[in-house]
Amino acid sequence: MLQIRLVRTIVIVIINFILLGSSAGADNNNVLRVMADMDYPPFEYLNEQGEAEGFNVDVFKAVAEVMGLEYEITLGLWAQVRRELEEAEADVLLGMYRSKERDKLVDFSTPHFISTYAVFVRSRSDITSFEDVSGRHIGAQKDDIGYDYLVENGVSANIEARMTIQEVLEDLSAGTTDCALVSRLQGLMIIKNEKIRRIKPVGSPIIQRKYCFAVTEGNGSLLSTLNEGLTIIKTSGAYDEIYDKWFGVYEEPDFQKILKYIIFSVLPLLIIILIVVLWNWSLKKQVSVRTAELRKSREDYRTTLNSIGDAVITTDTISRVTGLNPAAEELTGWTLQEADGRLLKEIFNIVDAKSREVLENPVRKVLATGDAAGLNKNTLLINRSGREYHISDSAAPIRDDDGNINGVVFVFRDNSEKFRIQAALETRLIALTEPLNNVENIDFNIMFDIKEIQRLQEDISKATGLSSAILSPDGDFLTKPSNLASVCFKHIRMTEKGYINCFRSEQDIISGSSSGPYFKRCSGAGFWDAGVRITVAGRHIATWLLGQARDPSQTEADIRSYANQIGCDEDALVEDFLKLPVMTSQQIENIIIAIDTVAKQLSDKAYQNIQLAHFIREKSASEEEMRNLQNYLSNIIDSMPSILIGINSEYHITQWNHMAVKESGVSAPDARGRLLTEVLPWLKEDAGSIEESIRTSRIKRLPRKMRYENSKRIFENIIIFPVDKGDGDGAVILIEDISSSVKMEDVMIQSEKMLSVGGLAAGMAHEINNPLAGMIQTASVMTNRLLSGDEIPANRKAAEDAGTTTESVSRYMELRGINRMLDSINEAGGRVSAIVENMLLFARKSETSKSTNSITGIMDKSIELARTDYNLLKDFDFRKIKINLYYADNLPEIICERGQIQQVILNILRNGAQAMHQQKMVEPEFNIKIEKRKEAQGVSIQIEDNGPGMDEETRRRIFEPFFTTKAVGTGTGLGLSVSYFIIADSHKGELTVESAPGAGARFIIKLPSGMSADG
């Protein structure tokens, strides 16, 4: 409302200025250009009709009338109109306070109004006049004359300055200040309009300000005309009438005081008393006129408010209710009378619909910002009787004509129905996408768009004239009843008996329609009642009720008798009865059969839609699931540490996982579509197996496969899974690199084998040693006896006894080669003894003395020994072999038995040298590398030759005792076995060999530092 008015005002002002421009140019006749402030009530302002109105306007009109002036009043912004006058674009300003400064620019008429100031106090204040205010807490309007007056006169140090008079008075009312000095008339107006309570002016008026017409500087003739006119109207009483019209109403409550003032202050002027009495009489008259006008205006306002559907509440600036329209009364449950003056929150209890938290009303916000504010969309109004309404609302400031905010207006409306529909729609949307478990879960709201059904129901009601509503099986209304007949709802149902009859009848229809469209005369007034059941998949979800038509046979007399029976107004009932549509049972039947058909169709379609929605949802859900699964699978496949290859029946690659990329160096896009054996040629020999697997649809596990890659042995398990993908056969090939586990297994087997040999050796040694001792020692004695000659006395004696000499025996021995034979026995015995001795190393626990050694020192010494080794030199010049040494820096010292480690290195070097010699290598060489080991802080020694290498069988058995590839008699076959034991058993290290035929051999000795606590 306020906004509309403001907009209109501005439009008019603009129009006026356009007109003003043209009129100023055509100003050659004697039409006075009169201007005034458009917003300074009650003196001058633009009313709702866009006309100039106010006290000043009326006074000027009266003056113009008596003086015969022609004029044209234009309203505008104060600053604007004042400039117009100063620039002589206007002839008269209707109201201007006189001051010395202003007098220099314009000329002033005699005052038509004298503004006075008054002290305002609370009703029981001890302050009775201006004399009492000294030193008190005084309120005043900032920059106002009253404020200046207080400061200039040093009345009080305690002045509370406020922007508006209203605020000053509110402070006073609230007790913040003791009194206030403001314009008396404006103060009274505000008290009245804003309903500020228990405030009154006291004492005699102080400070006078002269309010005059202003004319352009030097326009003396106009000034004298106006002054003359003013004198005339003041004398004639016209002025008084105008004064009372505008201000009388405010003065009225203080009549007694004014009278008192007049009597005591102006007692001698009895004539004036008389005038005053008369004046008062007319004043009263004017008051009633003005009051009536105000009432009328208020009526107009109220009518406007009442006629709008929205609820409106107005409050003052401290949130007290000042107005309530009927819609607001209905929603809040408060009448205006009850609510007036109460705090807004009492009657406007709002909470958040979801959280149920109390929401603060936006008065404060509106006041703070001066802007309109909307409320939370989910606002729930809980009214006086506890009923709840979903409301949508907004609040806006109410501004007075000066633009000051003097209240807040709330406009809200009940949106419960909208919410219900929306909620139903939401439920329906949610339900449509939920899995369809069974029809039990279906209800009407889900099946149908309630809004559409409501419209259909209303259309049918309109077409048939029947009232209609759809009820749930529980009897709740699913739709808003349409076309309700007043005969039922205004009369019959209002009586207790009538209501019970109606209710029973409805129940009959609901149950009666279970086996198909059903209709009957109602058990009360005998009107037609009908029901059509709406079912989905055999389940009753709603009943469509129709009725409130009368049979042609029903007479007025019948209904009169029913009215008596239930106790309601006969005539009124008959009147509404006659409005009912008349139908025969055939017509009713036709209608409900038609509705039944429609309902069935609708149900079927709706149900199909639901199923379709579910189907779509399930389909998209399963598609999504499939996608997720695919991602999941491909992640798994890619993170597998094995090669996984998918192929089709043409052996073309379809799937190529991350490991396949890594191992083959072929990217997945490059591999896809290519022939498997082209990308991985080493699988050629398995093509048969793959083919067989696909053909027989059997999983095929190929025997462990070994191949060399960069002279490294790679062991692989290959498993072929035939895949029947429906669109042609194929297979998935899983290639698992088991090299490291094979290696581990090798080491385990080796070490176990060796340990069992160790145990065996210990037992065997004793058994062999004894007979061997018998043999060797006996041979030794024999040698002594046969070859020592006379050194042994028994020899000579025996020779003599045999009739010979020891010399002859020696000669015989020599001639027959007995010496050589004895040597053979000794040597052979010695070799057996050496073998047993070596074997005993396996059994011997390392109780030998270990010491801290530099591994490079041991290596250097070993190489030196190898170079001077008699056994080596015999067959081969070790010095021909080039030895490349790579020693890492900062190698740790290790605790070991120096001699044993030297023996191991020597054994390996000897073994390699012999192998290279056998192969007649032209440039034999050893690459020896010693590095730090990460584990156990030890060292790793690699001794690599470029000899013939060895096949897998040899490699596997190389450390076995007595395993040798050398010609029989060249070695014991125990060198590497002993070495193995020295490293693995005595030093807790590892000795392994890597080799392939033609690729040399690499022995790797790994030794722990031996520094650990248990070492």
Next chain:
Amino acid sequence: MDKSILIIDDESFVRQSFADFLDDCLWETFQTESGEAALEILKKTKISAVIVDIRLGGMVGDEFIRKALSLYPELVFLICTGSPEYHIPSDLLESGRVSRKLFKKPVSRMTELDVELNKLLGYEK
């Protein structure tokens, strides 16, 4: 200078080869195959040294030595065994009458036996 020696070994070839060799070295040799029998011999016969095998049919070599050590304060002992894992117990070594040098079968340099026995008996040249 009394050079009488008792050889205890359950293997007759071994026992005999020792006896033969020591005969030639001018020792008076006695042989037996068990510790029990050896103790009987020692009761009747004056013996200056004993060569003891460890693994014997009855009491083991160590046991025999301990008994003989207490019974015959002059007697010295030399151990010769085919067991690769054998070590001379410290109590025997501490007696001072058991050779620190352990002979392992087969004894390839028999003359060392003679040298060690003479050393034990203080007959060194």
